[in-house]
Amino acid sequence: xxxxIFIAPVLILLLLGASCAKEMNxxxxxxxxxxxxxxxxxxxxxxxxxxxxTTGYPFGRNAxxxxxxxxNGRMAVQLMNPDRPKFASSDLLLTSEAEVRAxxxxxxxxxxxxxxxxxxxxxxxxxxxxxxxxxxETDQVRHFDLQGNRLTxxxxxxxGGQGTVSLVWERLP
Numbered sequence: 001x002x003x004x005i006f007i008a009p010v011l012i013l014l015l016l017g018a019s020c021a022k023e024m025n026x027x028x029x030x031x032x033x034x035x036x037x038x039x040x041x042x043x044x045x046x047x048x049x050x051x052x053x054t055t056g057y058p059f060g061r062n063a064x065x066x067x068x069x070x071x072n073g074r075m076a077v078q079l080m081n082p083d084r085p086k087f088a089s090s091d092l093l094l095t096s097e098a099e100v101r102a103x104x105x106x107x108x109x110x111x112x113x114x115x116x117x118x119x120x121x122x123x124x125x126x127x128x129x130x131x132x133x134x135x136x137e138t139d140q141v142r143h144f145d146l147q148g149n150r151l152t153x154x155x156x157x158x159x160g161g162q163g164t165v166s167l168v169w170e171r172l173p
Contacts, residue, residue, distance in 0.1 A: 040067040040169035081106035
């Protein structure tokens with residue numbers, strides 16, 4: 001009988017503790033999400049091998065981009081190789097397959113919502129629309145590191161090969 005009296009309050013305390021820990025983690029994640037809100041300019045984009053060594057520049061050494069995190073949980077990103085060749089004609093119906101391929105390979109964009117798991121150091125982009133059809137309705141998981149006005153995102157390298165892609169962003173005023 002005594003163990004029932006003892007166990008019931010212990011179980012209640014454990015359940016309350018788990019609930020409080022979950023709420024605390026949610027608040028930390030929302031605090032971190034608030035720190036991400038704003039417009040970010042791409043500083044660098046590098047492909048890295050599993051050891052962290054730079055192996056290439058998927059959008060060229062002078063890659064450009066914008067990343068937007070909104071307070072309502074929405075996000076959008078665009079990346080571009082500024083050195084991709086222009087089309088020979090301004091009439092899009094006259095572009096060659098090679099021109100279209102170069103334009104496609106030199107650009108990436110998607111938008112959707114995002115969530116943050118501060119404990120794991122992850123931001124997850126829940127993609128709703130993208131230039132790559134296979135990304136629609138997927139989660140693009142990125143490890144993040146926020147240091148002052150610099151945000152580093154790392155994710156899997158999806159342009160051939162193993163390793164990661166590292167994107168360094170700077171907050172715009």
